[in-house]
Amino acid sequence: MIAFNQVSKRYPGGYEALKHVSFELAKGEMAFLSGHSGAGKSTLLKLIAAIERPTSGSVLVNNQNVSVLKKGALPYLRRNLGLIFQDHKLLFDRTVFDNVLLPLQICGFDHRESGKRVRAALDKVGLLNREKSNPIALSGGEQQRLCIARAIVNRPSILLADEPTGNLDAEYAQEIMAIFNSFHQVGVTLLISTHDADMLRNSHVRVIALKHGEIQHPASHPEPVHSAGTGPA
Amino acid sequence: MMSALNQHLGVMKTALRRMFTSPLAGFLNILVIGIALSLPAGMYVLLQNTQNLVAQLSGSPQISLFLTMETTADDVAQLRNQLERHAGIRGIEFISRTAALEQLGQNTGLEDVIAGLEDNPLPDAYVVSPTAIDARSLDELRNELQRLPGVELAQLDSAWAYKLEAILELARIAVLVLASLLSLGLIAITFNTIRLQILTQRDEIQIARLIGATDAFIRRPFMYFGALQGLFGGIAAWLIIALGLQLLRLPLATLSQLYSSTFSLQPLSFSDSLSLLLFSVYLGWLGAWLSVARHLSQTEPR
Numbered sequence: 001m002i003a004f005n006q007v008s009k010r011y012p013g014g015y016e017a018l019k020h021v022s023f024e025l026a027k028g029e030m031a032f033l034s035g036h037s038g039a040g041k042s043t044l045l046k047l048i049a050a051i052e053r054p055t056s057g058s059v060l061v062n063n064q065n066v067s068v069l070k071k072g073a074l075p076y077l078r079r080n081l082g083l084i085f086q087d088h089k090l091l092f093d094r095t096v097f098d099n100v101l102l103p104l105q106i107c108g109f110d111h112r113e114s115g116k117r118v119r120a121a122l123d124k125v126g127l128l129n130r131e132k133s134n135p136i137a138l139s140g141g142e143q144q145r146l147c148i149a150r151a152i153v154n155r156p157s158i159l160l161a162d163e164p165t166g167n168l169d170a171e172y173a174q175e176i177m178a179i180f181n182s183f184h185q186v187g188v189t190l191l192i193s194t195h196d197a198d199m200l201r202n203s204h205v206r207v208i209a210l211k212h213g214e215i216q217h218p219a220s221h222p223e224p225v226h227s228a229g230t231g232p233a
Numbered sequence: 234m235m236s237a238l239n240q241h242l243g244v245m246k247t248a249l250r251r252m253f254t255s256p257l258a259g260f261l262n263i264l265v266i267g268i269a270l271s272l273p274a275g276m277y278v279l280l281q282n283t284q285n286l287v288a289q290l291s292g293s294p295q296i297s298l299f300l301t302m303e304t305t306a307d308d309v310a311q312l313r314n315q316l317e318r319h320a321g322i323r324g325i326e327f328i329s330r331t332a333a334l335e336q337l338g339q340n341t342g343l344e345d346v347i348a349g350l351e352d353n354p355l356p357d358a359y360v361v362s363p364t365a366i367d368a369r370s371l372d373e374l375r376n377e378l379q380r381l382p383g384v385e386l387a388q389l390d391s392a393w394a395y396k397l398e399a400i401l402e403l404a405r406i407a408v409l410v411l412a413s414l415l416s417l418g419l420i421a422i423t424f425n426t427i428r429l430q431i432l433t434q435r436d437e438i439q440i441a442r443l444i445g446a447t448d449a450f451i452r453r454p455f456m457y458f459g460a461l462q463g464l465f466g467g468i469a470a471w472l473i474i475a476l477g478l479q480l481l482r483l484p485l486a487t488l489s490q491l492y493s494s495t496f497s498l499q500p501l502s503f504s505d506s507l508s509l510l511l512f513s514v515y516l517g518w519l520g521a522w523l524s525v526a527r528h529l530s531q532t533e534p535r
Contacts, residue, residue, distance in 0.1 A: 051443070072447075079445035089440050106446040111239055150444070 001027040001158065001189045002048060007057035007067075009043050009213075017043040019213045020057070025191060027157075030184040033193040034200055035210035041193035044210065045160050048191070049081055050074050061158070079107060082151030084161035088143045090135040096122070096146055097131040103154045121153040125179060141172030148179060159183060161192040165199065173199060241453075248457040251430065262426055262462060266513065267469025269419055273412035274509055275474045278501055280404055286496055287397050294366060294395075296375055298359040299386040308383045309357060315381065316361060321374050326360040333358060356385060368395040416516055419466070423459045423520025424527075430455060431528045438529070448529065455525050456518060463517020467510040474501060 002025040009018040017040045025031055033041050046052040047059050050066045059067045066077055090099055100121055104114035122128045125145035130138065135146055144164060151159060161180070165173035177199065184190055194200065200207055209216040252259045300309065309327070316325050328336075333355040338344040363374050371389055379387040389395075431438065438451055478498050489496040501509065 049443070075442075075445045075447045075450075077445075078443065083443055089436075089443070091437055091440065093437075102441065103444045105240070105243070106441060106444060106450055108237070108240055154445075 001025055001029070001062065002191065003060040004044075004047075005058045005060070007047065007054045007059060009040075009047065009052065010055045017213050018047075018054075018210075021210075021213070021215055022057075023208055023215060025189060028184075028187045028189055029206065030180070030190040031192070031206040031208055032200055032203075033191055033208050033210065034195065035193075036195060039210040040213040041195075041210055042162055043213075045162050045191065045193060048158075048160055049078055049083055075106075079103075079154060080156050080158065082148075082154065082156040082159040084144075084147050084151045084159065084164050086163035086166045088135075088147040090143060090146060090150075092134060092136050094134075095131065096127060096133050096135055096138070099135060099146060100150045100153050103150060107154065117153055117155075121149040124152065124182075125149045141168050141175065144168060144172070144176060145179070148176070152183065156188075158189045159191070161190070163193055163195070165194060165196055170198065177203070244453050245457050245461070247454050248461055251454070251458060252462065262422065263465040263469050265422060266419055266462065266466025266517075267473055269415040269422075270466060270470035270509065270513055271473035271477075273408050273415055274470055274501070275477055276404075276408045276411070277505075278474060278478065278499075280401060280408060282498055284401060285499065287401070294363065294371055295390045296361040296363060296371070296378060297386075297388045297390060298361060298378055298381075298384050299388070300357045300359070300383050301385045302356055304357055304383045312359065312381065312383055316359060321363055321365060321370070322361055323364045324362045326362075328358045328360060330355045330357050368398070371395070416512075419463070419513070419516045420520040420523065423462060423517050424524040426462065427455050427459055427521045427524035428528050430458060431525070451529065452525050456521050459517040459519075459521025459524075460514050461517070463513040463515070463520075464510060466517065467513030470513065471501065471506055471509060 004021050004023050007018055007021045008016065010016045021040075021044065033044060035041050043052060047054055048061060048066070050059075050069055054067045057067070058065050061077065062080070064077070069077060091102070097118055100118045101114060104117060109117070119128060119131070122131055125148050127138075127142060127145055127149060130142070135143055138146060148161075148164070151161075159180070164180075165176050168176065173196065180190055180192060298312075300312070304312075313325065313327065316322055330353050334347060334353050337355070338347045361378065363371060365371055365374065375387045375389045378384060441451055478500055482498055485496075485498055
């Protein structure tokens with residue numbers, strides 16, 4: 001589903017965010033991407049969504065080399081991905097409902113059908129009763145769940161989450177993880193970046209550990225991470 | 234099909250909502266566009282009307298041939314022959330010197346004075362109706378007739394109308410130049426409005442890109458915005474012109490009554506109104522297109 005082959009990413013100015021990264025994520029697999037801030041987690045996720053391009057190596061998504069995709073093809077790649085951001089990236093000039101509606105509008109969905117889908121997505125994250133609120137009125141955890149609802153309303157086969165629990169306390173983080181687990185059970189491929197050591201310890205999910213832009217082996221056992229898990233990325 | 238239509242209606246609604254989120258700013262923009270358009274368009278209307286008036290006053294051009302005092306009846310007949318055979322002449326009318334004197338007496342009420350004259354001071358005359366109506370051929374014909382033997386003076390009656398026509402031509406060019414300049418201004422106004430729009434919508438544009446929006450999708454509301462702003466500006470211009478004509482109508486009616494004329498101001502014709510609206514929509518669209526092409530690439534997600 002997702003395959004990195006000797007991927008390096010050097011930013012203008014010489015900073016090398018990723019060095020010769022290779023890994024594969026099978027269809028329906030769920031994995032954590034761990035490491036300190038600055039280890040390259042965000043960069044790796046951005047390469048999958050073609051928000052950044054690798055300096056060398058290839059990134060395959062559904063057997064498609066996204067690192068060489070033409071600009072005009074990017075929107076169609078991204079419609080197959082659900083992106084979840086640490087800073088939520090919600091729009092505060094519209095309701096919760098309209099925020100989730102946006103991806104469907106972009107795809108040109110039929111009006112009535114999209115209403116149903118939006119409510120289904122909101123129901124899944126437990127925000128159905130807040131559909132008319134402005135996102136500004138939601139708590140941090142609720143905003144993160146709203147971001148998830150927007151990512152899944154398209155029913156993408158791949159979900160990418162960048163520090164989804166980074167700013168949340170443990171209780172909210174567990175809620176979010178429960179939601180991710182439920183997607184995993186219905187066959188969605190998930191890649192979740194986190195520097196939260198507790199979360200890594202308490203689950204039996206595969207961990208891809210990054211350190212200074214390189215993958216740490218063996219990847220199957222999470223390395224202890226020094227961060228307390230409460231600071232921002 | 235229905236879904237695409239709904240989508241476009243939705244985009245149009247969004248554009249309208251954005252235009253009037255700050256009603257005063259939106260209204261002022263439209264007013265500026267309206268004034269900018271109403272200047273050349275209003276001048277165009279006045280020009281058209283002046284042209285009608287000139288046509289009404291001048292009618293078909295005529296050349297008066299005043300013959301020398303020494304002409305005999307033979308000369309007159311010979312001249313008639315020549316004129317009738319001339320290809321550039323549609324018709325002729327002979328006014329004998331006696332008839333001319335009588336007419337003068339009747340028209341001016343100076344019969345007594347004229348009766349007291351020893352000699353008839355008026356010459357025989359031909360009034361020639363040429364086939365051509367353009368100034369140059371008329372002038373050539375006049376020169377040719379002037380050279381005929383027995384002709385003292387050939388006078389082009391509607392010379393003043395042609396001078397006015399030439400002045401109007403100048404005015405038309407001035408209107409065209411003004412229209413071009415103000416059109417550029419209108420494009421600039423839209424360009425800038427859309428630039429501000431893009432800056433305020435920056436977050437939305439970036440998020441939309443991240444979740445799979447095509448450039449066309451992102452561009453669409455801005456294009457609609459430009460076109461709608463142009464449309465409203467065009468309507469404002471039309472209203473300004475209509476109001477201006479209404480204000481001119483009454484004093485002009487009084488004036489033309491004083492000259493016992495039936496002249497009245499013609500408003501913008503339907504096709505001219507339609508052209509005005511379409512043109513302003515096009516200018517708005519063009520300004521938006523230029524602005525979007527220039528500024529959208531600057532909002533690529535990082």
